[in-house]
Amino acid sequence: MSAERTESKFVTVAEGVQIHVWDAGAADAPALVFIPGLTFSGEVFMAQLEHFRDRYRVVLVDPRGQGLSTKAPMGNDYQTHGADLVKVVAALGIERPTLIGWSCGNLEAWSYLEQAGVESVAGVVTVDMSPLPHSEDPTAWTEGSPAELSEVMTRVLVSPESSRAFWDEYLREVMWEGPISDDQYDFFMDMGARTPCWVAHELFGDAILSDYRAIAQEAAKRVPTLMFIARHWADVAEPWFNALCPETPTHVMGGHLMAAQYPDEFNARLERFLETGE
Secondary structure, three states: OOOOOEEEEEEEEEOOEEEEEEEEOOOOOOEEEEEOOOOOOHHHHHHHHHHHOOOOEEEEEEOOOOOOOOOOOOOOOHHHHHHHHHHHHHHOOOOOOEEEEEOHHHHHHHHHHHHHOHHHOOEEEEEOOOOOOOOOOOOOOOOOOHHHHHHHHHHHOOOHHHHHHHHHHHHHHHHOOOOOOHHHHHHHHHHHHOOOHHHHHHHHHHHHOOOOHHHHHHHHHHOOEEEEEOHHHHHHHHHHHHHHOOOOOEEEOOOOOHHHHOHHHHHHHHHHHHHHOO
């Protein structure tokens, strides 16, 4: 593979199921594997691909059901996503990648570690999602109260129309800081629309009931780790996560889409992590 090219590839992970990736940089360079959140494509990390490709092999993943990957009736859960990622990394001939998950992509990264082992990676970067998305504890860093999450699962992500209204509000109010241009809005909404609402519904349900605290703690003790946290909930998220994983440094910045909105700051902090492990 030429270091100057970005290749679009499909990896077969199960009968009838292909995972799409963008693959850039020298094939023998240290690998960075970026995993997007719910409904998003690896395209959301294009600013990171362009920044790091001259020194690293950069792989952007479209998880099962998202982007250009197969929309399958089965496997729309983060244990299967983690297993898919193990197969993708092996098929690409990558050894000990650094995983960079964002949002629900964190769950896929932690699932990968459970299945491949913490020693299989050089490091883990997680961006703005708790390993415990749902809890009755009001002091915990979660995706919302149990009542709020129940409402989204049972009454919102149940049709294309209500799902689009949900993502419209989430993009404008949580993901992006300040006004978003029409072009940027269309780019992200069109990207998310590639995931059918029934796939998003299954993934959301699995996500909010998951618990990856144990593997997050194990990774923090055994390999370099870093957590990015958005400004809007840092007062709750940062102390909670620091108590759970005191070995993992945290960096507070931007909104939920921080890597896309503020690529210079995000890339600089990620670069420091890759160089120092901190």
